[in-house]
Each structure stands twice: as structure tokens, then as C-alpha cells.
Amino acid sequence: MNPLEGEPTWTTITRGIDIFYTRPVLGSELATDRFSVAADGTGDPCHGFTFHSRLSLEEIEERLLNAVAHLRFASPLVAANLETGIHDHIFRSWVYAPAKSAVEVLEWSRKVVVVVGPTTSEDFIKTTVKNQVPYTHFDGSIILLHYYLFPNAGEPGIFSLFVHGPHTILDGIPTIAAFSSIFEWMANPEREPVDSLQWGREWQNLPPGPVTATGGPRxxxxxxxxxxxxxxxxxxxxxxxxxxxxxxxxxxxxxxxxxxxxxxxxxxxxxxxxxxxxxxxxxxxxxxxxxxxxxxxxxxxxxxxxxxxxxxxxxxxxxxxxxxxxxxxxxxxxxxxxxxxxxxxxxxxxxxxxxxxxxxxxxxxxxxxxxxxxxxxxxxxxxxxxxxxxxxxxxxxxxxxxxxxxxxxxxxxxxxxxxxxxxxxxxxxxxxALFEIMSMSVGHRLTxxxxxxxxxxxxxxxxxxxxxxxxxxxxxxxxxxxxxxxxxxxxxxx
Incomplete structure (x- = not known):
């Protein structure tokens, strides 16, 4: 029998009056998640780009907040959590709560986007990978990943944008593609206002498992x-x-x-x-x-x-x-x-x-x-x-x-x-150009x-x-x- 027949799909669970979407981590999601959980976060990436912009740090931050909100609509897994005990007592599952409104999403975006003081990409990576994900905020909310924005020390007009989170989502190529979407939305924040998106239906963009995404069992x-x-x-x-x-x-x-x-x-x-x-x-x-x-x-x-x-x-x-x-x-x-x-x-x-x-x-x-x-x-x-x-x-x-x-x-x-x-x-x-990308940097937590x-x-x-x-x-x-x-x-x- 083919072990890939009947790959799990997204189903719903109810908690109180709220509906959540869930499926097990699958394929390399499971492999990377096991590495992270069992080995103290090993393999979790810190990946980013350094760029030049004529905008101020404050203007870039506002555009980034908007862009990350759009990213949630297109790729809602960035706002999911990983939990044990839903499909298995050891292996984790994705759990996603659909957004109720654009206001809620922008509040979430303000937790995801973090602006830090001037530093260098190298120093930022070495400092950041010492931390484990996910992030737990003061209000008890759990955030899978953070996008960090900072000015480069001693270089006026030069900034860096990094993401830090689990490899369960942050493979290299999809991560770079997500940065591409973010820069596109940052360059054109008025193209599609966040409050015009069909929040509550974004769960339909949740990704299937690797077998379904590649055409099913062979x-x-x-x-x-x-x-x-x-x-x-x-x-x-x-x-x-x-x-x-x-x-x-x-x-x-x-x-x-x-x-x-x-x-x-x-x-x-x-x-x-x-x-x-x-x-x-x-x-x-x-x-x-x-x-x-x-x-x-x-x-x-x-x-x-x-x-x-x-x-x-x-x-x-x-x-x-x-x-x-x-x-x-x-x-x-x-x-x-x-x-x-x-x-x-x-x-x-x-x-x-x-x-x-x-x-x-x-x-x-x-x-x-x-x-x-x-x-x-x-x-x-x-x-x-x-x-x-x-x-x-x-x-x-x-x-x-x-x-x-x-x-x-x-x-x-x-x-x-x-x-x-x-x-x-x-x-x-x-x-x-409003944003001119100069270089890319990659680091990982290695334990x-x-x-x-x-x-x-x-x-x-x-x-x-x-x-x-x-x-x-x-x-x-x-x-x-x-x-x-x-x-x-x-x-x-x-």
C-alpha cells in the first residue's frame, strides 16, 4: 500500500465559539519541526536583506506593517501556531485562527514587526539565533516568527530587514519569495488596502501537504x-x-x-x-x-x-x-x-x-x-x-x-x-528606486x-x-x- 494515499488535509476544530483550521505537519515540515523541538531550536533560520532607501525608518516601518498584513492574507501560515496533541501525542500540528477583521490583523502585524536599534547584519544574526522561537508576548499571545527592521550602524540610508522563525515554514526559497512579496507591497502600499481584503476567508490560502501540492501519489x-x-x-x-x-x-x-x-x-x-x-x-x-x-x-x-x-x-x-x-x-x-x-x-x-x-x-x-x-x-x-x-x-x-x-x-x-x-x-x-536591495544574509541556530x-x-x-x-x-x-x-x-x- 502506498503510504502517501490519503494525505491529511485542513480540518476544523472548535474552541469556545471560535473555529480553527488544523492539519498535521507533513513531509519536510515534520522533519524540520522534529529537529527544532528535539534539539533546542537547531536549524531555525535568521534570514534577511540589506537595502538602501530614501525613506525614513518610521516610513519604512509603516509600510512594513502593511506588507506583513498582506503576507498573512496570501500566506496565512505565518500567523499559525504549532501544537502537540491534536493529531499525535508527539508530532505537532498547524493551528490557524481566521482573522475577524483588518483591525485585528494590523494588531497582529504590530507584534510581528519589531524595530531595533542600529546594528550590523552579522551582529544581528549572531545575537538573534541565541533565542528560541516561537515568541511569547506580554499579553500571552504566541507569535511564530518576527520580522526585524533596523538601520545599519554608521551607514545613513541603509537598512536591513530580517525574519526569524522556525524552519518548519522558513525554507530558503519560499522565504526569499516572501521577501519579494513584502518589498512589492512596501513599494505600493495603496495598491490594495488591507481593509479591502476578505478577512475570514484567508484560511483558503493555507498550503496543502507536499503530496497534494505536487499532484498526488504517483x-x-x-x-x-x-x-x-x-x-x-x-x-x-x-x-x-x-x-x-x-x-x-x-x-x-x-x-x-x-x-x-x-x-x-x-x-x-x-x-x-x-x-x-x-x-x-x-x-x-x-x-x-x-x-x-x-x-x-x-x-x-x-x-x-x-x-x-x-x-x-x-x-x-x-x-x-x-x-x-x-x-x-x-x-x-x-x-x-x-x-x-x-x-x-x-x-x-x-x-x-x-x-x-x-x-x-x-x-x-x-x-x-x-x-x-x-x-x-x-x-x-x-x-x-x-x-x-x-x-x-x-x-x-x-x-x-x-x-x-x-x-x-x-x-x-x-x-x-x-x-x-x-x-x-x-x-x-x-x-x-524606493528600495534598492544590496545584499542577503543567512544564519541559523545550530545546537x-x-x-x-x-x-x-x-x-x-x-x-x-x-x-x-x-x-x-x-x-x-x-x-x-x-x-x-x-x-x-x-x-x-x-
Whole structure:
């Protein structure tokens, strides 16, 4: 029997005289929620953009309050809560109360939007991820996430806007898409007044589960579906642990403290890398997955006695479901966790048989692409994580037998998800943009031992960032992200 048949949908519950909408967390929602609950908030993001504006902080705040109110209508899950005991005594469920009026929504928006004093994006992330979500306010209300607005210290006219909340909703791509909607509403606050929206009916925009959103269960589950699930289970239960970058300490000293390092590849070299990757027949995701594997390998001395079995594995390679979602669930306002995880591995003996560093990269690229192509060719890939968490409910959160397993994910071309310059309606060029986005910053609360690397491109530059808890020294994290970059740049080596 296909475990994905009959995916739960939104139903109602009554509390007093009020009606609430609820469904279980599903697929990657469940996986990320279990990580957050069981490991003290690990993985919960703090994600934002820095921008220039000629408006005052007060004017931006008012526009932001309006924009967040619109976001609730388009993506009402931002105003939901997560509760245990509705569908399961361990796993949580979404619970959403429809708004009664625009006045109520604006009151909610004033709790969600928080203006803080001048700081930098880096300092803000490091401070904010020390806190856990959700937020409990003085009146007892529970708010799933906050949008933070602040002026950048020492930079007149420069501001930053961040969101901090659970990964259960804040996947990278949907989060960036939500920022795009927010900037659009901020640029045009009069386009559709908040009090003209049909409050009380916004619950109809609540997202379905991953199976429904991608067209329902696929045929041939017993063959192709179970083959995929068995492959994932087999790789996760490999008795040989993956090679890793070892930390200096086995315990986290300051829970929530974040060690981060980033490399930015300039425009000229980025253009060369992108061209070389394309000519070679690979993608940027392939490139950095392979470079990440080689960087881990470079931190290890692999003896000949274990060479045949040695491997480097990313057990949580992420395949976003956006490409698989069908109308009406494929809009940029489909704001919830929507991923499939599938392990990808590097067979070390094939790589070490070659001494030339560029040839090693090409060997790793071929291995990575072969696995990516195999997953993408399986029609059940969009449902892989939903199937796994249904067949083996995640009561624990062990990813692999090695607690220091490293993870990398590519957020893609940010420029394709969010416009850099935002103008009011009917603006006649060459008037300056009302909001000009300058940069993006990403951080996470990390309370387990897994180093986390993100890559993305923005404004024609490639960004590579690694973050860990404080059981790694900053020098080690810096050396690791530099080694990933060095390995990737062999693609343009002569």
C-alpha cells in the first residue's frame, strides 16, 4: 500500500465559539519541526536583506506593517501556531485562527514587526539565533516568527530587514519569495488596502501537504517508489561512517553561539566559473556539492586499509519541491517547508586514484551528477521525505552515525527570486528606486554538531558560507570554507 494515499488535509476544530483550521505537519515540515523541538531550536533560520532607501525608518516601518498584513492574507501560515496533541501525542500540528477583521490583523502585524536599534547584519544574526522561537508576548499571545527592521550602524540610508522563525515554514526559497512579496507591497502600499481584503476567508490560502501540492501519489509506488525509499534507507544505514571535518571540542560551550565564515567570489571569476560549469555539462549545485566533498576529504588522511570503503556523504542533500508544485500551489506565496532530502555520496577510492586536482574535481562532479540525475528521474522524488517520515516516524533526529556530518545546500540565483530595485506603480525612469536591495544574509541556530554550508549567487557574485556551533574554532571553519572555494575554482584551472 502506498503510504502517501490519503494525505491529511485542513480540518476544523472548535474552541469556545471560535473555529480553527488544523492539519498535521507533513513531509519536510515534520522533519524540520522534529529537529527544532528535539534539539533546542537547531536549524531555525535568521534570514534577511540589506537595502538602501530614501525613506525614513518610521516610513519604512509603516509600510512594513502593511506588507506583513498582506503576507498573512496570501500566506496565512505565518500567523499559525504549532501544537502537540491534536493529531499525535508527539508530532505537532498547524493551528490557524481566521482573522475577524483588518483591525485585528494590523494588531497582529504590530507584534510581528519589531524595530531595533542600529546594528550590523552579522551582529544581528549572531545575537538573534541565541533565542528560541516561537515568541511569547506580554499579553500571552504566541507569535511564530518576527520580522526585524533596523538601520545599519554608521551607514545613513541603509537598512536591513530580517525574519526569524522556525524552519518548519522558513525554507530558503519560499522565504526569499516572501521577501519579494513584502518589498512589492512596501513599494505600493495603496495598491490594495488591507481593509479591502476578505478577512475570514484567508484560511483558503493555507498550503496543502507536499503530496497534494505536487499532484498526488504517483503510480508504480511498489517498484520505483520503494526503490527510492530503500536506496535512502540503505545509504543512511551504511555501517561505515562518513568522513568529516573534526571539531576541536566534542561539546558545545555556549549554546546558540554561532561560528560563521564566508567567501565571496568576485564578478569576473564568477562569470568564468559559470561558463566553465556550463561548458562541462554541470550545474552550480553539482559543482559545490563536489567541492564540498573534496574539501571534507582534504581534511582527512585516508589509509589504504580503509580506502575501498571510505566515503564522504551528504545525508541531507536538498531538492526543493517548487519545481514540482502544480497550480494553484506553485505561487511564490506558497510559504512553508517543501523539500525532499536524499543522500549523495563521494566514493573516495575513485577520487584518490587521480593526482591532478582538476581531474579529481571532474571525477567528483561525474559522481554527483549521476546521483542527482538518478533522483530527478524518479517520479517519486517529490514525495521521498513524506514517505520516509510516514514509514519511519522521526522520534529521534539522528542523521548519520557520525555527529559531525557536514551538510551543504545551494539556494540558487537569488536575483531570479527577488528583484533588486523596487519602484512605486507608474514610476517614470530614471527616478531612483524606493528600495534598492544590496545584499542577503543567512544564519541559523545550530545546537547539534553538523556544520552547515550554504551557497548562492546574487548580483553576479558567488557566495559560500559555512556555519557551526562553537565546538569548532573559527580558524577551522574559515579554512574549510576556503577549501570548498579552492576546490570549486579548479573548474577554471588551466
Amino acid at each position: 503510480p508504480e509506488w511498489k517498484t520505483k517508489g520503494m526503490a527510492l525509499v530503500n536506496q535512502i534507507f540503505s545509504m543512511h544505514t551504511n555501517p561505515v561512517p562518513t568522513l568529516v571535518v573534526q571539531p576541536e571540542r566534542t561539546e558545545i560551550q555556549n549554546r546558540g553561539a554561532l561560528i560563521r565564515s564566508q567567501v565571496v567570489i568576485d564578478e569576473e571569476r564568477t562569470a568564468r566559473v559559470l561558463q566553465a560549469v556550463k561548458v562541462a555539462g554541470y550545474s552550480v549545485s553539482h559543482l559545490f556539492e563536489a567541492a564540498h566533498f573534496l574539501a571534507v576529504l582534504s581534511h582527512n588522511r585516508v589509509g589504504s586499509t580503509v580506502l575501498d570503503n571510505a566515503h564522504v556523504t551528504n545525508y541531507m542533500c536538498i531538492f526543493g519541491l517548487q519545481r514540482f508544485q502544480l497550480p494553484p500551489y506553485n505561487s511564490k506565496n506558497s510559504f512553508t517547508s517543501a523539500m525532499s532530502y536524499a543522500p549523495v555520496t563521494l566514493r573516495v577510492n575513485e577520487v584518490l586514484a587521480c593526482e591532478d586536482p582538476r581531474e579529481r574535481l571532474l571525477i567528483a562532479l561525474r559522481q554527483v551528477k549521476e546521483q542527482f540525475d538518478g533522483y530527478l528521474a524518479n517520479p517519486h522524488l517529490p514525495h521521498a521525505t513524506a514517505a520516509v517520515v510516514t514509514l519511519v516516524p522521526p522520534h529521534d533526529i539522528a542523521v548519520s552515525s557520525n555527529p559531525y556530518t557536514s551538510v551543504i545546500t545551494n539556494l540558487g540565483v537569488v536575483d531570479r527570486l527577488i528583484t533588486s530595485n523596487w519602484f512605486p506603480d507608474n514610476t517614470v525612469p530614471p527616478r531612483a 547539534n554538531m553538523m556544520p552547515l554550508t550554504h551557497t548562492w549567487s546574487f548580483h553576479s557574485k558567488l557566495f559560500i558560507q559555512t556555519a557551526t556551533p562553537d565546538n569548532w574554532d573559527h580558524s577551522t571553519v574559515q579554512a574549510f570554507v576556503e577549501e570548498i572555494t579552492r576546490q570549486a575554482l579548479y573548474i577554471v584551472a588551466e
